Amino acid sequence: MPADKTPVLLPIDMQKAFDGPPWPRRWNSALDGNGLALLDAWRRRGLPIIHVRHDSVAPGSTLRPGMPGHAFRDGFAPREGEPLVAKSVNAAFIGTELDLMLRRLRATSVVAFGLSTDMCVSTTVRVGANLGYRMILVADACDCFDLPDGRGGSIPAETVQAVHLATLGFEFAAVATTAAVLAGLADRAPGTPG
Structure with a gap:
């Protein structure tokens, strides 16, 4: 757990689109429960949260604004005073004010989770590490999908998750x-930042 006084929680793309077609099978049934537990802990301690939402610009995307899947998953919508970063590419730092927001908070640690581990979560974690933040990836509050292997077969989501966690843990994140x-967080008094 980060030692600085403002570890920022970064929920990434916790949106409804990922629960159905055209998205393949996901594996982590604990995703929502773990993510909600993190949000609750941050809120009780008055720690900063910056929500990330994918606003797709691709025609027909289930993540496009106005589509039902664009909405946040139950319990994951930002509350009053919690900022939102809207992105249209994989990395939450690209084309947004996320880096500026973190610097204004004097944050050095970012605790990330969300969907999907190998796509927007991974890309955001990698860029964050490159920008100098201590990235913490909450593995069991992430999820990913079965992926085509390019040879007519499929790579199970559990394998995709394991490989990406290994890569990110080796080079980019705790x-x-x-x-x-x-x-x-247990030793932090609720309602205080540090």
């Missing part, structure tokens, strides 16, 4: 569980 992150 990989943690929800329980470990929550335990790291």
